[in-house]
Amino acid sequence: MQFIVIALILQVCLGQDINDNSFPDDFMFGTATAAFQIEGAWNEDGKSPSNWDVDIHNNNSIVADGNNADIACDSYHKYKEDVAMMKAMNMNHYRFSIAWTRILPNGYGGEVNQKGINYYKNLIKELQLNDIQPFVTIFHWDLPQTLQDYGGLLNDSFVDWFSEYSTVLFRHFGDDVKWWITFNEPQSVCSGGYGAGIVPPLIKSPAIGEYQCVHNLIKAHAKAWRIYDQQFRKTQKGKVSISLNTHSHLPATDSKENRTAAETQQLFQLGIYANPIYLGDYPEIVKTRIAARSKAEGRSQSRLPAFTRDEIDFIRGTYDFFALNVYSAYLVNSIAEPPVTDPPSNWADIGVNTYQPDDWEKTSAEHIKVVPWTIRPLLNWIASHYNNPGIVITENGYPSWNGDKDDRRLYYIKNYLSYIRTTMEEDGVKVLGYTVWTLLDNFEWTSGFTQKFGLYEVDFKTLKRTRTPRPSSIFYGKVSKTRCLVEKCK
Ligand SMILES: *[C@@H]1O[C@H](CO)[C@@H](O)[C@H](O)[C@H]1NC(C)=O
Ligand SMILES: *[C@@H]1O[C@H](CO)[C@@H](O)[C@H](O)[C@H]1NC(C)=O
Numbered sequence: 356m357q358f359i360v361i362a363l364i365l366q367v368c369l370g371q372d373i374n375d376n377s378f379p380d381d382f383m384f385g386t387a388t389a390a391f392q393i394e395g396a397w398n399e400d401g402k403s404p405s406n407w408d409v410d411i412h413n414n415n416s417i418v419a420d421g422n423n424a425d426i427a428c429d430s431y432h433k434y435k436e437d438v439a440m441m442k443a444m445n446m447n448h449y450r451f452s453i454a455w456t457r458i459l460p461n462g463y464g465g466e467v468n469q470k471g472i473n474y475y476k477n478l479i480k481e482l483q484l485n486d487i488q489p490f491v492t493i494f495h496w497d498l499p500q501t502l503q504d505y506g507g508l509l510n511d512s513f514v515d516w517f518s519e520y521s522t523v524l525f526r527h528f529g530d531d532v533k534w535w536i537t538f539n540e541p542q543s544v545c546s547g548g549y550g551a552g553i554v555p556p557l558i559k560s561p562a563i564g565e566y567q568c569v570h571n572l573i574k575a576h577a578k579a580w581r582i583y584d585q586q587f588r589k590t591q592k593g594k595v596s597i598s599l600n601t602h603s604h605l606p607a608t609d610s611k612e613n614r615t616a617a618e619t620q621q622l623f624q625l626g627i628y629a630n631p632i633y634l635g636d637y638p639e640i641v642k643t644r645i646a647a648r649s650k651a652e653g654r655s656q657s658r659l660p661a662f663t664r665d666e667i668d669f670i671r672g673t674y675d676f677f678a679l680n681v682y683s684a685y686l687v688n689s690i691a692e693p694p695v696t697d698p699p700s701n702w703a704d705i706g707v708n709t710y711q712p713d714d715w716e717k718t719s720a721e722h723i724k725v726v727p728w729t730i731r732p733l734l735n736w737i738a739s740h741y742n743n744p745g746i747v748i749t750e751n752g753y754p755s756w757n758g759d760k761d762d763r764r765l766y767y768i769k770n771y772l773s774y775i776r777t778t779m780e781e782d783g784v785k786v787l788g789y790t791v792w793t794l795l796d797n798f799e800w801t802s803g804f805t806q807k808f809g810l811y812e813v814d815f816k817t818l819k820r821t822r823t824p825r826p827s828s829i830f831y832g833k834v835s836k837t838r839c840l841v842e843k844c845k
């Protein structure tokens with residue numbers, strides 16, 4: 356591992372050659388979107404408001420440009436255009452999410468909204484007509500407001516709400532959908548929504564709400580996976596996993612302290628979710644650090660809830676592949692133990708320093724610097740910690756302003772794919788597919804329309820929401836067709 360990092364740093368300094376081996380025929384190339392970010396039609400056909408609809412309508416200052424997602428890309432009405440764009444790029448799969456609020460407007464119980472079901476049936480039919488695999492995210496952040504009013508993911512009932520909703524989706528769509536993702540980026544949900552983060556409502560004790568959310572979310576994922584396994588797998592023959600997000604965390608120097616610090620950071624960001632699901636229970640370092648700091652704060656028990664023996668067994672093994680969202684990397688170094696604070700913080704629980712060197716290329720997002728070579732140590736880390744599972748990259752992409760720098764988007768995608776190909780070939784890591792975030796410019800949550808991740812540009816100035824291909828989409832379409840990153844593969 357250390358050797359790989361050093362070899363890669365050398366390779367970066369010398370400039371890398373793009374890998375000229377073909378990708379396997381069954382490697383999946385696709386793009387990803389999320390319901391809230393593209394659909395619009397926020398109150399049509401029986402849909403209820405999500406927490407995001409309500410929070411932004413209450414205070415649009417939480418969005419950088421003061422916009423809302425009432426129309427977004429209007430994909431609720433333009434989904435056939437979206438599919439045609441993917442067809443033009445020879446895509447193998449389309450990762451999209453289903454809006455809980457269209458399917459179960461009450462959140463749980465009550466009627467299934469047939470018009471909501473119809474919309475996704477039509478989308479899936481259009482994908483199949485064009486030979487594109489539907490790859491469905493069950494929950495991509497837009498929670499029914501009715502459930503947010505009950506505390507959202509902090510309520511223990513969330514486990515039942517979520518598994519009931521998932522069951523409805525398996526029943527209605529499972530004959531056609533073979534790839535399922537329960538949650539998109541739990542770390543963003545729990546840290547952003549219930550921790551120190553950006554999404555209201557802000558909870559007063561960050562590191563307490565965050566871990567309660569983590570705990571309920573993992574249990575909800577496991578229950579949905581078990582339901583699929585017991586009731587649907589035999590007839591539907593699909594795969595279910597969870598899209599975990601992390602940066603690649605690399606030791607700032609090769610010292611023992613800094614290597615331990617990087618490992619700790621990776622286990623707190625990724626392992627807190629992946630270990631219970633892939634191995635059983637939270638990582639030891641996560642449990643001991645939070646317990647020790649909780650004690651120092653004068654608490655009688657750890658702020659991180661404990662799983663029972665039965666829960667550990669119930670959660671362990673609830674995956675069919677490893678789904679990874681990754682955009683960038685951080686270097687990590689050790690620091691002195693941070694002092695006890697009130698309220699406690701997740702940052703102090705981890706107890707390391709992370710940073711991105713100034714000479715890493717910037718994008719329009721603070722935390723997304725362009726370091727494609729860092730995918731290789733991360734994929735190796737996942738392979739070695741979790742028994743070399745099949746990995747699908749479910750998000751990776753480049754944000755710019757107003758469509759400029761599309762050449763850097765192209766560079767980013769090409770170089771990530773090149774290092775992924777090399778990792779498959781030389782390290783034996785099993786990567787099954789790659790998914791660009793995102794198909795088209797969309798409503799980037801609190802960044803509104805200011806950040807452009809799209810392979811297609813969208814004109815948000817008129818209601819037509821005209822889509823125009825960027826050069827990066829032509830490049831990516833060619834890669835999917837030829838399975839090759841260069842003019843001619845070996
Ligand atoms: C609206 O959001 C902004 C930005 O987060 C915040 O500064 C402001 O206090 C909020 N206004 C209200 C009335 O909550
Ligand atoms: C949790 O949800 C249940 C409904 O399932 C509700 O009755 C209860 O009041 C909620 N708890 C809180 C603290 O909101």
Ligand SMILES: *[C@@H]1O[C@H](CO)[C@@H](O)[C@H](O)[C@H]1NC(C)=O
Nearest residue numbers: 607608610612613687688689
């Ligand atoms: C750890 O990394 C930091 C940041 O690069 C560096 O200043 C420090 O000297 C390193 N520690 C050791 C023991 O190498």
